[in-house]
Amino acid sequence: MSFKIPILSELNEQTQQDIINAGIPGIDITLKNSVIGTLGSVQAGISWQHYEFLDYIAKQAVPWTATDEYLAGWGELKNTNQKAPTKATATVQFSTLDGIIIPKGTIIKRPDGWSYVTLADSINNQALIQSVDSGSKGNAGQGINLTLGNALAGVDAKVTALTSITGGADLEEQEAYRQRVIEAYRISGxxxxxxxxxxxxxxxxxxxxxxxxxxxxxxxxxxxxxxxxxxxxxxxxxxxxxxxxxxxxxxxxxxxxxxxxxxxxxxxxxxxxxxxxxxSPIAMPVDFVVTDLGVSNTIENQNTIKAALIDMFHREAVPGSQLHPSSWERAIGSVSSVAHYNIVSPTQAIIPLSKGHLPILGKVTFKS
Structure with a gap:
């Protein structure tokens, strides 16, 4: 049975009662603003801080409740460190007059103000750029509009992303890190x-x-x-x-x-x-046709159903393995705002895939 830590008011009541029970002559009650009553409240507060500190220490004593630097310490014992944030990169194309080279360190801007910088002098009007700041916010699609941060003579302000801007990741969330630390201890040896x-x-x-x-x-x-x-x-x-x-x-x-x-x-x-x-797995899109939605066939519900299916594929899809119809039935059935529906397609389990093929959500068609 877990130990129940008394709350501050309980400790204060206990302390005041202990003062009365101590048998001090002339003290059979403690008044709120009296000297002895105030001293009792101070003692209760100190005791409460001790309880909280001991509880904090106990939580840091094991990896499944440890936090911050203590969790990092447990992870370090198993060579499992919190994932650091990373910067997004991409290859871009410039439009210039003949022979002009875009120098390393040139700033490239996104419409929302996010900045990138060239990592080397351009070659054939192309250069690799990297996000100035770390994090997933630096990622963007191939068609994103980019411009020079500062005008350069003989260089068009418009910059074309030849590839998607990818690779930016945020600092790993502590709960996700904790699960990796626990997993490291489970598989040790x-x-x-x-x-x-x-x-x-x-x-x-x-x-x-x-x-x-x-x-x-x-x-x-x-x-x-x-x-x-x-x-x-x-x-x-x-x-x-x-x-x-x-x-x-x-x-x-x-x-x-x-x-x-x-x-x-x-x-x-x-x-x-x-x-x-x-x-990299080979994408195997799976198309869906969902009918009989009735009045539930709204844009909001459609997006919620798609999100539920995407989550299902993330959790259950494995390269080269099939998914059972019960998987997408549970996914769509979890959308509480949809009263009824019928999955017309796919009609059966996905045929076992070739090695390395990963099923992902394809096109979803909705009908009332």
Missing amino acids: SVGREQEYILWAKSVSQVSRAWIGRNGFGIGTVIIWIMCDDANISNNGFPVGTDGSATKEYRYNIASGDQLAVANYIWQKQPVTALIIVC
């Missing part, structure tokens, strides 16, 4: 189990989900499929880069982008004999 590869992959800032494929390219190979749901929203959460292995891995092609970040992180932690290949 071995090196090379599936859970460890997943934990390593999800330790990279932009990675939100990961799965393992044993011997995917032959004996001794380990495939790690990753998703970057928050960092790469404009790419439907799929990693931006090419599949492959770590920079120091000589037995396979070197990856790039998000895949390389994961491969290089795992390189120092993996068993020495394993050949790790980090891959």
Whole structure:
């Protein structure tokens, strides 16, 4: 049974009663503004602070209730650190007069005022830009309007993003970090189990989900499929880069982008004999037709249903595995504002997918 910490008013009542019970001559009651009554209230307050401090210490004594630097300390014991925020990047195209080079450090602006900076001098009027500030707010789609922060002679103010601006991630929320720390303690005592590869992959800032494929390219190979749901929203959460292995891995092609970040992180932690290949899943859109909504066929309800289906795919979809109709029935059924509905399509479980194919939400058609 858990210990109940008395509240301040209870401690004050107890202290006042203890003063009366002490048998001090002439004191059979404590008045609110009396000296002895005030001293009792002060003592109650000090006791309450002690209780609260002891409760705080107890919470920091185990990783599942620890907070802030104490949680970080528990994580450090298992080489599991809170994911730092990252900056979004993209390749952009400039329009210039012949021979003009856009210098490194040129500021690029988004319509909302968010700033990017070129990381090197332009080559063939192209350059890599990076968000000035960290965080997911730096991410944007390929069609975003960009302009020069300051005018440059012979350079058009309009800047074209040749790729989506991706890779920006916020500081990992403490509860998400706590779950990774707890997972690290649960799987301790071995090196090379599936859970460890997943934990390593999800330790990279932009990675939100990961799965393992044993011997995917032959004996001794380990495939790690990753998703970057928050960092790469404009790419439907799929990693931006090419599949492959770590920079120091000589037995396979070197990856790039998000895949390389994961491969290089795992390189120092993996068993020495394993050949790790980090891959992006192949999108397998699943279209839905939802009918018989009646008066519930509103834009708000449609968006809520889509959000519920997206959440279902995030939680339950696995590369190469099928989903059961009960999954999307539960997802749509959880929308309390929809009184009745009928899922016309898909009519059955998804056919088992080929290796590496990940089912995602496709087009959703609604009918009253």
